[in-house]
Amino acid sequence: MNMWFLLNPPGKATIHVENVDEFKWLNSSYCPVLRQLESSAMKEYYFKADHSTAGSSNLKYRNPKYLSMLNHLRFYLPQVYPMLDKILFLDDDIVVQKDLTGLWSVDLHGKVNGAVETCGESFHRFNKYLNFSNPHIARNFDPNACGWAYGMNFFDLEEWKKKDITGIYHKWQNMNEERVLWKLGTLPPGLITFYGLTHPLNKSWHVLGLGYNPSVDRSEIEKAAVIHYNGNMKPWLELAMTKYRSYWTRYIKFDHPYVRRCNLSE
Template structure:
């Protein structure tokens, strides 16, 4: 017989024979026959897992106790129904004691030393309950009811998690709000003659490399511009066209006046000053201002069925109500003098020189993008409603989807084909959201259908805002990495391992960032 150890040191692990034969519970230096602790038939009957490898089975006692609690709850329900008062009280006491011992433990070593005694006591009561109450059909019925109840709890928790995630996405971190306010105040204290950027003559030069970036996030814009310029072979050839809203206009201008991007050219415009962009010309602007869409957006969580409620929550992201998000369909109108432009989302990081994109032959197509389909995933039927007549008539459900967020556009070809009018047509047909729900990718797939050139995947790697499984090598080899998804790199919920790729382009010693308590 092995030397006895204190009970608090005996909770390493145990092996359970699901058939209840020769069951042994093995503690650190002591082997206790199951019959000494729990009747082996009880162990067999109430153990729902198979014998596992010693080194991997670190929560066997926890799982046994949870199994016992489940069976005790079933017999408690039956005993109450059959008015077995004494047995009900015993079961309730055992359940309460077992739960107290379990507490917040995740592995056996975290359990209270009294766990073996509680297992033995519970097994005895369960044995008594089995002898008095066991009815196979009734037990199965109770188990099924418990399973349905737990599944509903899981669904509710998933919906709550989705809602809280979207709430987190809506909230702008305090540091960014602080930065925007400080920059705005200082911008409007500047004399008017000091509010202009140099090299304005480059803004309409089609021979240079032009970028479009539409954002209301100063820090995100700074990272996009900094990363592009720092990795450019010749920064003087790059021109950045930024559009923001009235609230962030001063802040964005002040940031780049204080932090000019080397020899690159930069220009910041106010969305509200694009006078041609009005609801009579732009269907989506009319729809964004409509009471119907506002009600759909703000009451999305009030869907009558769990599945529709869960799916609608993802559309509560504020970007769906921002005209900055839809401005990408008006690139030829905003920049009529340009032939080509590279569109970048504000949640990307540029890691290599992008000059080569202006040399890509799009072969008469309008949009150069990286395709995103893998086997049956991310094809048109994922984004569009093919039960709709117009969708089924004009599109192939198996057509490969592509990524919005880093796109090289041939604006001359765009204007020749009048694609903004095509976009307007589809947007008008989707007034009731019967073709697609919300967002810009579905209408993008439709507008540029048959007009998208597939870029090499190394140009644009996606998923850093939701996919934890992207290989470091794939990220390192990418020209642009994209934090699409809810876990933006400036949010607390960002994935830690992807943050350094974004944060390396922020100077945390900058006076404004220090004042707003940005922590590296």
């Protein structure tokens, strides 16, 4: 990563590449999910050959990405960047199409997380992600509460620290040791952790679904500040949806030696 930015200077931007191995606080005694990922029960869940519950719904959660602690670093932003008051979080499968400076002028009204809501009339609400048959979930959350998108989030880190967001995340992650509150991933604990603390952003900031939804409106894509290839059909893979791929390829330097090694087709 350091070499990439040395060879491709980012203009006026300042780039700081962090090495996760330098985060001494990132250990199993402090981070519940790291302790859980290291447990024999979790290893058996992932690596045992014969799964009696290996239906299609469970196969999704055996994707290796769910074993990565890197996915959970988003809950430790004040520790990663202790000197910052606000931060814009971007996933690695997004394309920034427009200037995002205006986000710094958005009033979060005391909330911690600025995010685009993803729910419609009956979908992408809390009951899709959380187990409402569990009394801890049923007692604390509204099943019809609107879900929101991880991938482009504007966080107020001062409010984060005041409200002990990381502590809230740890509490619920500890309670989910046996995966009875939600299965895996970072969106369910995100919905729980930032419940009542999320301010909805205008949908033009962040348009999702380019990695799975063939019906995203082209005009919405072109107006969006950020587009997100969430889903399995990433634009750098052969199974990418052709209609969306050009929004990514237009920024790729296919003649760059590093990119040529990736064996990407134009």
